[in-house]
Structure formats: C-alpha cells, structure tokens
Amino acid sequence: MRPTRLSRILSAPFRLLVRALIAATTFLLARESRDVGRTGGEGVTSTAMEAGDSVKVAEAEAKAAEARARAAEAHTRAADAQAPGDGQGEAERAVERRPPEDVGAEHPLPEPEACRRILEKMALIRNFEERAGEMYAKAKIGGFLHLSIGEEATIVGTVDAMRDGDYLLSTYREHGQALARGTHPNAVMAELFGREDGCSRGRGGSMHLFDLERRFLGGYGIVGGNLPLAAGVALSCDYEETDDAVVCMFGDGASNQGTFGETMNLVALWNLPIVFLVVNNQFGMGTALERHSAVTDLSQKSAGFGVPGHRCNGMDVLDVHAAVTDALEKARADRQPQLVEAVTYRYRGHSMADPEEYRTKEEVEEWRRRDPIATFRRRLAGDGVLSDQDADRIDEEAAKAVDQAVEFADQSPFPDLASLYDDIYVYGDQVRGWHTVDERSPDVHPGEHEREAPEVSHELAEAGAAYANVGNAQERRRRQRGNGEPDEDEGEGEPGADEREEEGGAD
Amino acid sequence: MPAMRYREALNQALREEMEADERVFIMGEDIGVFQGAFKVTQGLLERFGEKRVRDTPISENTIVGAGIGAAMAGLRPIVELMTINFSLLALDQIVNCAAAIRYMFGGQVKVPMVVRMPQGAGHQLGPTHSHSFEAIYLHVPGLLVAVPTTAADARGLLKAAIRDDNPVIFIEHESLYGQRGEVPENGEPMRFGEAAVRREGDDVTIVGVSRMALTAAKAAEELAAEHEVEAEVIDPRTLRPLDLDTILESVRKTNRAVVVEEGWPHGGVGANLAALIQEQAFDHLDAPVARVTGADVPMPYSKPLEQAAFPHPEHVVQAALSTFRDL
Numbered sequence: 046m047r048p049t050r051l052s053r054i055l056s057a058p059f060r061l062l063v064r065a066l067i068a069a070t071t072f073l074l075a076r077e078s079r080d081v082g083r084t085g086g087e088g089v090t091s092t093a094m095e096a097g098d099s100v101k102v103a104e105a106e107a108k109a110a111e112a113r114a115r116a117a118e119a120h121t122r123a124a125d126a127q128a129p130g131d132g133q134g135e136a137e138r139a140v141e142r143r144p145p146e147d148v149g150a151e152h153p154l155p156e157p158e159a160c161r162r163i164l165e166k167m168a169l170i171r172n173f174e175e176r177a178g179e180m181y182a183k184a185k186i187g188g189f190l191h192l193s194i195g196e197e198a199t200i201v202g203t204v205d206a207m208r209d210g211d212y213l214l215s216t217y218r219e220h221g222q223a224l225a226r227g228t229h230p231n232a233v234m235a236e237l238f239g240r241e242d243g244c245s246r247g248r249g250g251s252m253h254l255f256d257l258e259r260r261f262l263g264g265y266g267i268v269g270g271n272l273p274l275a276a277g278v279a280l281s282c283d284y285e286e287t288d289d290a291v292v293c294m295f296g297d298g299a300s301n302q303g304t305f306g307e308t309m310n311l312v313a314l315w316n317l318p319i320v321f322l323v324v325n326n327q328f329g330m331g332t333a334l335e336r337h338s339a340v341t342d343l344s345q346k347s348a349g350f351g352v353p354g355h356r357c358n359g360m361d362v363l364d365v366h367a368a369v370t371d372a373l374e375k376a377r378a379d380r381q382p383q384l385v386e387a388v389t390y391r392y393r394g395h396s397m398a399d400p401e402e403y404r405t406k407e408e409v410e411e412w413r414r415r416d417p418i419a420t421f422r423r424r425l426a427g428d429g430v431l432s433d434q435d436a437d438r439i440d441e442e443a444a445k446a447v448d449q450a451v452e453f454a455d456q457s458p459f460p461d462l463a464s465l466y467d468d469i470y471v472y473g474d475q476v477r478g479w480h481t482v483d484e485r486s487p488d489v490h491p492g493e494h495e496r497e498a499p500e501v502s503h504e505l506a507e508a509g510a511a512y513a514n515v516g517n518a519q520e521r522r523r524r525q526r527g528n529g530e531p532d533e534d535e536g537e538g539e540p541g542a543d544e545r546e547e548e549g550g551a552d
Numbered sequence: 553m554p555a556m557r558y559r560e561a562l563n564q565a566l567r568e569e570m571e572a573d574e575r576v577f578i579m580g581e582d583i584g585v586f587q588g589a590f591k592v593t594q595g596l597l598e599r600f601g602e603k604r605v606r607d608t609p610i611s612e613n614t615i616v617g618a619g620i621g622a623a624m625a626g627l628r629p630i631v632e633l634m635t636i637n638f639s640l641l642a643l644d645q646i647v648n649c650a651a652a653i654r655y656m657f658g659g660q661v662k663v664p665m666v667v668r669m670p671q672g673a674g675h676q677l678g679p680t681h682s683h684s685f686e687a688i689y690l691h692v693p694g695l696l697v698a699v700p701t702t703a704a705d706a707r708g709l710l711k712a713a714i715r716d717d718n719p720v721i722f723i724e725h726e727s728l729y730g731q732r733g734e735v736p737e738n739g740e741p742m743r744f745g746e747a748a749v750r751r752e753g754d755d756v757t758i759v760g761v762s763r764m765a766l767t768a769a770k771a772a773e774e775l776a777a778e779h780e781v782e783a784e785v786i787d788p789r790t791l792r793p794l795d796l797d798t799i800l801e802s803v804r805k806t807n808r809a810v811v812v813e814e815g816w817p818h819g820g821v822g823a824n825l826a827a828l829i830q831e832q833a834f835d836h837l838d839a840p841v842a843r844v845t846g847a848d849v850p851m852p853y854s855k856p857l858e859q860a861a862f863p864h865p866e867h868v869v870q871a872a873l874s875t876f877r878d879l
Contacts, residue, residue, distance in 0.1 A: 246658030273617020
C-alpha cells in the first residue's frame with residue numbers, strides 16, 4: 046500500500062516517538078543491569094559470595110541484553126507496521142557530518158615545554174574519561190556521566206590559551222575542563238564517586254564540578270544556563286577594572302536557547318571581556334546539528350547580536366589555541382566579546398545511557414581517524430620535538446595518575462550524613478542556622494529546641510540514606526532483614542514488608 | 553520619625569547601601585533614564601552614574617543570571633524586575649543557579665544578590681502583570697524571601713537584604729508604593745525572621761502576607777466594632793526565614809488562626825502555614841485553620857471581576873467568624 050501524503054506526515058513524528066521509546070527502554074534496562082551489578086558487588090567480602098555474585102551479574106547482564114534486543118525488535122516491528130513502504134528513515138539519518146579539514150590553518154609548534162604540557166593534559170583527559178566510563182559500568186559512579194573523549198584538543202587548546210586570572214565556565218561535560226584548568230584528578234574522580242574529598246564535596250557530581258581557587262566556576266546542568274552567569278562574571282571583571290577575562294564553553298545545542306541571544310546582546314552592549322567557545326560536537330544529545338539548528342555555521346550565529354564569530358578545527362589543538370588566544374586578546378584589550386566555534390566530535394554517546402541510534406559506526410570511525418591526540422603526537426614526532434617513546438611515557442604517566450585518582454576516590458569517605466544541610470545558606474544576621482528556615486518537624490523549629498537540631502537533621506539524613514542505599518549498606522541490610530542483633534530503635538523480629546520494599550526500590 | 557512613601561523608603565535604602573559599599577550596584581529594565589517603572593530608582597542614575605545604575609535589555613533570565621555571576625565573582629548586585637510575573641522568565645536562573653550554587657559546589661562560593669520586584673492585583677493589569685507568587689519562591693531552599701508591608705519594613709528589610717550574603721527574593725507590592733508610613737531615622741537594617749504584631753487581641757490570630765497584612769488589620773477593626781471579636785494581626789515580614797514562634801505563641805493564646813494571602817490557594821503560603829500550625833499547635837486549636845486566598849483563576853482585567861478575585865476585609869471577617877462556629 047502506498048502511503049498517502051497525510052500518513053507520511055503522521056508517520057515521521059511517530060517514528061521519532063518510537064525511537065525515543067527504544068532509547069528510553071534501553072536506558073532503563075541498562076540502569077537495571079547496572080543496579081543488579083551494584084547490589085551484588087557492594088560491600089561483599091567473602092570470596093565465595095563474590096564469585097557467586099559475579100555469576101549473577103553476568104547472568105543478569107545477559108538477560109538484560111536479551112531483553113533489550115527483544116524490545117528493540119518489537120519497537121522496530123511496530124514502527125514498520127505503522128509506516129508501510131517508508132524506506133527513507135535510514136537515508137535521513139545518514140547525513141554526512143561536515144569534516145573539519147576545511148576549517149582552520151596550519152600553525153607552527155610552540156616551545157617544546159608547551160608541546161609537552163599540551164600533550165600531557167590531553168593524555169590525562171583521555172585516560173581519565175576512559176577510566177570514568179569503566180567506573181560507571183562498575184556502578185562506582187551514579188547518575189549521568191558525559192564523557193568528552195574526542196574533544197581533548199578543543200578543551201586543552203582553549204584552556205591553555207587562558208591566563209591564571211581568567212575565569213572558565215563550562216557545561217555538564219566538563220571533567221576535561223577542570224583537569225585542564227589544574228584541578229587535581231583525585232578531586233575530580235572523588236566528586237564523580239560522590240565523596241567528601243570531591244571538588245564539590247560530593248554535592249554536585251559529574252555535572253557540577255567547581256574549583257574556585259583555579260577560577261573554574263563550574264559545570265552547569267541546564268543547557269545554556271551558564272551563559273548569563275559568565276556575562277555576570279565578565280561584568281565583575283569590568284566593574285573592578287581588572288585585566289581578567291572570561292571563557293564560557295557550551296555545546297552546539299545551547300546555541301538554540303534564549304539565553305544565547307540574550308547574553309550575546311548584553312555582553313556586546315556592555316563591551317565585556319568574554320569569549321564564548323562553542324564546542325560543536327555535531328549533536329545536541331541525539332539530534333544532529335542540521336536537525337536542530339537552521340544555521341549550521343555556528344560562528345555566524347552571534348554576529349547579528351554584535352559578537353563576531355570565528356571557526357576553528359576542534360580536532361587540532363594548535364588551531365584552537367591560536368583562535369582562542371586571538372579572541373581573548375580582542376576581548377581583553379579591545380573590550381570586544383568574541384565567539385569561537387570549535388568543530389569537533391565526541392566518540393562516545395551523549396551520556397553512558399545513550400544507545401547511539403542516531404549515527405553510524407562508520408561515521409564515528411571516520412572521526413576517530415582524525416583523533417586529536419594521535420594527530421598531535423605525529424606532528425611532534427615528525428618535527429623531532431617528542432619521540433613516540435616519550436609520548437608513550439606521557440600516556441603511561443597519565444594512566445598512573447588516573448589509577449591513583451580512582452584509588453583516592455575509593456578511599457575517600459562519603460559525606461557525613463549530618464552535613465546534609467550544610468551550605469544551603471550563609472549563616473549570619475538573617476539566617477542563624479538551617480533550623481531557622483526549616484520547619485519540617487515539630488521538634489525542629491521552636492527556638493528552645495535549637496540544640497536538638499543537629500540530631501534531627503542526622504535522623505532525616507539517615508532515613509534518606511537508607512533509601513538511597515549509601516553509607517554502611519551491608520550493616521543496614523543485615524539489620525533490616527532481621528538476621529543480626531535487633532537494633533534497639535528498630536524493635537524486634539521481622540521488619541515490615543514496606544521496609545524491605547523500600548530497600549529493594551533503592552536508586 | 554519622618555513619614556515617607558513606601559517607594560521613597562526603598563529608594564533611600566538603595567541610596568544608603570550604594571553610598572556605603574562600592575560593590576553594590578543595581579540593574580534592570582528602565583531603572584536608569586526612565587527612573588523605574590514604579591519610580592523606585594528615581595535619581596539614582598544621576599547620583600551614581602551608569603556604571604552602578606545599569607539599564608538592561610528586556611532579558612529577564614539573562615539579567616538575573618548576570619547578577620548571579622557578578623555576585624559569585626564578588627560584587628553585590630541588586631536586580632529589579634518590573635513585575636513578579638516577569639520573574640518567571642528568570643525562574644531557571646533563580647532556582648537552578650542562585651538557590652543551588654552554594655550547595656551544589658560544596659560551599660566554595662556565595663551569591664549575595666537581591667532580586668526586587670512588585671506583585672499584586674488592583675490596577676487592572678490583567679492576567680500577566682497582577683499575580684502574587686511569594687509561594688513559588690517560598691518553596692525553594694537556598695533563597696530568602698521578604699514581603700515588606702510598611703515603609704519602615706521596606707527600608708529596613710531592603711538594607712538587610714543587600715547586606716546579606718544569600719540570594720534574597722524581595723517582593724514589593726504595586727498597591728503599597730504610594731502608602732505613607734513613619735520610618736525610623738537611625739537607618740539600621742532590620743532582622744529577617746522577625747514577625748510584627750500589628751494589633752494585639754485574644755480571640756483570633758490573623759496572619760496577613762504582604763498587602764494582606766493591611767487588609768487583615770482593617771478586618772480586625774471591623775471584627776472589634778461589629779462583632780466584639782478582638783483579633784491579633786501578625787505580619788510575618790519575611791517568609792524565609794519565617795518567624796513561626798510569634799505565630800504559634802499567638803495561636804496558643806487565641807486558639808484560632810486565619811491566614812490571608814493574595815496568591816492562589818493550592819500550595820500557597822496559607823496552605824504551608826496551616827500545615828505548620830496544626831503540626832505544632834494542634835492541641836491549642838479550637839477550630840480548623842482558615843485560609844483566605846486569591847481566587848483560583850488567572851487575574852481578570854475587568855474591574856468588578858478583578859476586585860472579586862483577591863481578598864478584601866469582608867472576606868477576612870467572614871473567615872475569622874467561621875472559626876467560632878460550633879463544630
């Protein structure tokens with residue numbers, strides 16, 4: 046049956062819906078299998094149990110994979126049934142991404158010391174991200190994890206062009222930015238692990254790294270949310286008449302947010318010292334550039350607001366470095382804000398929960414052939430600056446540093462539960478303690494009970510933690526199953542069914 | 553004590569705090585050359601210049617975000633938004649950034665910023681300029697929320713807000729800008745979290761928020777004159793932190809409570825207060841906590857409809873009397 050015009054129109058959104066369903070199912074199943082792994086692996090000390098659990102994990106993973114395949118197949122069948130005779134889906138998807146060869150220029154190598162530093166940073170980021178991915182699979186890291194493998198030249202080229210006094214703001218894909226800025230890998234990994242020694246004390250996680258000392262003013266989880274903040278930081282540089290400037294990094298997807306136009310206009314109007322670095326990795330999550338932006342040359346998008354743009358090859362660290370150096374100079378000296386678009390690619394999915402339905406393996410392979418680290422290494426070796434052996438040693442050092450970071454993060458304690466209410470407010474004349482603004486319990490509020498407040502907060506935190514299954518999970522499980530010494534607070538005998546339910550529903 | 557209008561008291565607070573601290577500056581739509589939509593910033597541009605009194609484009613989310621960024625980097629910005637309805641455009645920056653930044657970055661940084669804006673109905677501005685959203689901001693941990701009613705409170709609380717290191721949502725009222733009131737001469741900032749007892753009484757406690765504190769006071773006069781009921785009227789002045797002690801103390805004395813607000817009923821300030829009162833003074837209550845709220849509709853334009861959509865003294869009188877019904 047030939048599809049009518051109407052059914053073709055209807056079928057396009059339906060196909061999108063089906064794809065979203067497949068992605069959601071895969072995501073949920075992937076989480077499920079991780080969670081099985083987590084429950085099985087955590088806190089178990091006996092060897093026999095470990096072996097048993099790893100079998101269970103493997104079984105669960107195999108089952109999950111099978112279920113995933115079945116679900117995907119069923120959805121595809123459903124889609125085919127609804128969109129008869131429509132064979133255009135694949136063709137639409139396989140639009141060729143713009144290669145960066147036509148972007149940028151050749152640049153002379155900087156001093157050998159700088160070359161080494163740049164390679165070290167890129168190697169550190171690559172190694173760190175790969176290990177982070179592994180740690181996520183082992184359920185050491187929760188939530189979302191966005192890796193920047195493939196974007197190392199864009200990150201390091203940008204950050205290396207900045208002065209120590211300059212400020213950097215980034216998105217939720219920002220482990221590399223923090224590392225390039227000098228935040229210790231231990232502190233970054235510990236944050237990913239949700240530990241007290243993390244660079245945001247375990248409150249922010251992967252998407253919200255922060256390092257005031259190095260003027261890295263954060264990763265932000267809202268697409269386009271960091272642009273106005275960056276404008277404000279640039280305003281403070283201007284207001285205080287310092288020589289500092291701001292670099293604000295965001296993705297191609299953020300260029301469609303209202304804050305993009307609003308911020309461009311504001312900084313141009315006020316002549317603020319700021320450089321916007323668009324990390325054009327070709328996708329806003331799973332939506333390709335040409336499907337989310339009417340203007341695909343993103344360096345053009347800010348000009349109408351008064352911010353000139355320039356495009357560089359995001360796979361070439363020297364081209365990025367040159368472009369950002371030039372832009373910072375104009376922003377700093379001439380008070381002319383600038384935008385730089387770095388054309389790059391992320392090898393991995395949007396996050397670890399991304400089945401990558403929206404691109405082909407061949408496309409990823411093609412971009413991998415332009416790998417920024419391999420390219421830079423070849424150049425260094427060819428120009429006689431750094432031999433392959435030297436570069437290998439740099440890579441080994443980076444891997445070692447990341448090993449140490451994992452070890453450090455694993456040793457670092459989870460935040461003390463009594464600290465749940467820390468740092469919501471700055472205490473002072475107006476707020477004398479969190480209890481003055483939190484009236485959730487009759488024991489908490491009235492002034493005469495203030496001394497009891499820390500205890501109550503601890504109880505609340507404990508209840509939350511039992512649900513989230515952090516802290517001493519093994520002990521808690523044992524207690525709740527009732528096969529240990531009955532806890533005085535818990536009463537005796539079997540726990541209620543709802544208690545077990547809660548435990549089972551953790552995460 | 554000199555008497556001045558609410559808007560003059562705000563203007564004076566801005567002036568004094570800008571004189572005292574170079575890092576304090578103000579930005580917003582039409583606050584400079586135009587002198588402010590409600591003339592709160594009158595004369596400030598002339599006195600402090602364009603660096604510290606900054607007219608902005610109409611970009612609420614970005615203006616507030618820029619304020620947050622400037623505060624993180626060490627300045628003390630005041631952002632004026634033209635009405636609280638417009639602040640919804642900036643809700644992302646207020647909730648996801650201003651309120652969260654200190655916490656989510658492990659206490660490394662603070663956001664000493666004030667977002668000022670008026671709310672309230674009565675000027676026939678229709679469904680996009682007339683609402684009362686204190687409950688939205690009350691909901692968010694990390695924010696402080698002030699709702700000053702008198703000229704003295706407007707001045708004292710604004711000074712405190714500017715000096716405080718937390719993000720403050722400072723909610724003014726369109727109908728109060730012209731109200732006159734006595735303002736103490738010493739110019740000291742007031743404390744957040746200290747409610748004012750506007751009228752003492754033993755029979756019923758009426759808590760009025762923002763302009764509704766005045767409506768509650770009028771109702772109390774009528775209750776005394778017509779019904780021999782002596783109401784105690786409490787103006788909380790700030791909703792975060794909230795002076796619950798003063799309210800509870802009063803309820804333990806009167807055994808009856810009415811909460812009056814201009815905003816919508818569901819999830820409102822009254823809903824919150826009713827829950828807190830019954831949790832913490834249940835044994836003292838002789839009747840359910842009564843609520844008087846704005847009508848559960850977008851604010852209509854037509855004058856009689858608009859007047860019917862927010863509380864007046866007679867509504868408060870009825871609610872207070874209802875707490876004396878035999879149960």
